[in-house]
Amino acid sequence: MSIPEKLNKDEPMSKSHFKFMIKHFNKRDKDYPPLNKIRKTKIKEGSIVLDYGCGPGSYSIAAAQVVGDLGKVYAADIHPLAIDEVKNRVREKGIKNIETILTNRDTNLDENSIDVVLLLDIYHHLSDPKSILEELYRVLKKEGSLSVDDHHFKDDEIISKITSTKLFKFSEKKEELFNFKKV
Numbered sequence: 001m002s003i004p005e006k007l008n009k010d011e012p013m014s015k016s017h018f019k020f021m022i023k024h025f026n027k028r029d030k031d032y033p034p035l036n037k038i039r040k041t042k043i044k045e046g047s048i049v050l051d052y053g054c055g056p057g058s059y060s061i062a063a064a065q066v067v068g069d070l071g072k073v074y075a076a077d078i079h080p081l082a083i084d085e086v087k088n089r090v091r092e093k094g095i096k097n098i099e100t101i102l103t104n105r106d107t108n109l110d111e112n113s114i115d116v117v118l119l120l121d122i123y124h125h126l127s128d129p130k131s132i133l134e135e136l137y138r139v140l141k142k143e144g145s146l147s148v149d150d151h152h153f154k155d156d157e158i159i160s161k162i163t164s165t166k167l168f169k170f171s172e173k174k175e176e177l178f179n180f181k182k183v
Contacts, residue, residue, distance in 0.1 A: 113139055115144050124150050
């Protein structure tokens, strides 16, 4: 691996940081139910969804409620503990329409197979966002939607960062959530 490749390789956070994050997200989810954010996306019954950077799965689980038995949610994360946490929550809740993917970029999903990609509060962590957006573009259907929320950036920064790749165009903003379409 060359030096530039190593610099652009995302790495999982430490175990202690991940556990702290889960506690923070549990509190956040009580104050701001994930289903409220999911309702601002283009997800509907029967949708196929990719929650990229899913963390402990709060948005994956909410999306699974919306897509119902006819849909599916892929919960993807770089951290093995995130994948384990999602699997535990799915098992505890008896959810049947969530599948996990351990990845630092490639999802191994088929091209044009996803209706909605969720990129929620993760963009700021990506060391090579362009390659991630290329992968998300690859798996997203032609009429699919990329939903982005990242409170670490101003509104115009989010739009600029996503559209600068020339892969996506801004579609709409619903409160703090930005929806994009494939170009």
